[in-house]
Amino acid sequence: MSNIIASLDIGTSKICVVIGTQSPYHDQKLEVLGMGKVAADGIVRGMIVNIDKAAVAIKQALQAAEEDSGININIINVNIAGKHVVGACHHGSITRDSIEQEITVEDIQKLTHDMYRIVTPLGTEIIHTMPQEYTIDYEIVTQDPVGMSGVKLEANFHIITAKTHAIQNIHKCIKKAGVEAEIVMSSILAAGLAILSDEEKEAGVCLVDFGASIINLMVFFDSIIRYTATIPLGGHSITSDIQQNCMIMERQAELLKVKFGSVESKAFTTQAAVTIPGLRNRPPKEVFTTNLAKIVKARVEEIVEFIYEEILRSGFYEKLVAGIVITGGSANLPGIQSMLQQITGLDTRLGFPDEYLEEGGRKELRDPIYATAIGLALAGFKTLDYREAYYKATKSVHLDFSKKNSKKATKSSFSFTRMITKTKAFLVDDYDDR
Structure with a gap:
């Protein structure tokens, strides 16, 4: 089966793994294929304090989920939690070249990417950068500036940081357990994907x-x-x-x-x-x-x-x-x-994490204790910000259109080259005949 998604919820009291896939009947719902849960070990207040013990517990949960689903996994979405995970507001801006050109998805992505360069407290790094409202030329305030005109593009961002060593410890643990992380997401953001409408x-x-x-x-x-x-x-x-x-x-x-x-x-x-x-x-x-x-x-x-x-x-x-x-x-x-x-x-x-679970799924997972694990799995195809999906789709259409035009241009250029070559040959032959 393709498009398999695996999530790992590392909690203080439990470690839970969920293996699933996007529902074929509803593109916003998760079909659960297997799960595994064990008591947490080596974790205090959401943070890993003993890598070997935590790795063993993670491995046990992974094996239980793999046996339950009959699927072997090597990539997972994992959470990060603890009081070191902190959110704060920051401001960012870029100056565009021309007012005549419309603001594009690339401009939005450049502004967001620039926020990862801000200086964070020593020993921390950014794990999430989430835009709020945008401002165009100090006046227009909007949630979605794509397609509008302006030179100065600004935005307020909600940025979440975490301790670098805590992130590294998560990667070490899951690597010891035989898997790698595709997404590292704050626990509360994952829970929001599963719980909120x-x-x-x-x-x-x-x-x-x-x-x-x-x-x-x-x-x-x-x-x-x-x-x-x-x-x-x-x-x-x-x-x-x-x-x-x-x-x-x-x-x-x-x-x-x-x-x-x-x-x-x-x-x-x-x-x-x-x-x-x-x-x-x-x-x-x-x-x-x-x-x-x-x-x-x-x-x-x-x-x-x-x-x-x-x-x-x-x-x-x-x-x-x-x-x-x-x-x-x-x-x-x-x-x-x-x-x-x-x-x-x-x-x-x-x-309850049931709104985005496929009907008739496992009843045991429809419990608040599994909100983060379900949300991490949903993160495989569901976005935190409604604009992300729109921008991704817009960029995809733009890229497809560019590829088609590129193919047409290549074909046309090839035909023109052949025509020129034939003409040159004709002229040479004509010259020789004289």
Whole structure:
């Protein structure tokens, strides 16, 4: 089968590989052919801290996905995450030669390419450069300047950078696992491809990816990425609070959170005792669900306040008509959707990566925990910016047209050359006859 796409989601708690292809029935949907998932190892807060352990875990996930699909892969799309992944706004401009010539796709690409030359903080490099509005000759402001006239072309860009050593460690790990990266994409951007609809991006929406150790946040407005941020808290913060307050093992605290953790109102009125096995020669412990709910609520409230502050800091709070979409593994915590809506005052929904999955696909993948893995696979044929696809198609048509003209010109030139040659021969023969 051709056009196989493989994605690798390197997370703090899990490593997931998805193998798929573009659906033959819908060009914007993914047909999943296989998947593999293992517990993460050698990764802390989204960053690789032990290359050998991480490489082994990645290899295991790859082998599971290959066995599931019956397809061997050597190229993947991989995510990058961590608090070192930072977004900031920058301004760029180019001066064109003539006002008479229309602005072309090549002009847009030159302006975007020039942004990769800006000086970033020491030890970091640019991983994404996303244009916002363009300005022509200091006056006209537009999202798409192609075809317009002007000399000075400027644009504001949202640029995402990451630590160089973190990028290099990802490449080292996946190479040890026997594959290479075609795309390295920020986790939140990948999740956005899988979760958000075109209508939400246009109306204004904030995507919150609630991971195990970090929370990624991204704001869309007018179908363009306007703001990204990282909050160094996550599901493990809740687990740690349970562990410390209940004096139990971390794995026991995680199980308590997953099975009984909740911030719904009924969790504070319905009391039940959960028995936790004690350590060797020690009696078991009892944890009441009402106390558990109080511990979880305190931490979740703090996290939601941080999210609210970041949304306000973005400057787009009043424009988020589509409100908030929350995804990621910790988004499954009962009641978190209602708490977000209550504290922020914005409509909130739980984001499932099912809109761009082919109908009748695997139900297990229709879970917020797989948003990034699905988005990375979709990145094989789906663009972050609606203008990218348009520019690519326009350039493709232009190139095809140029090739056709080139062929015609070559054929015509060849015929003309033959005609001249024959004429010269005729003249020479005629001269000799005389």
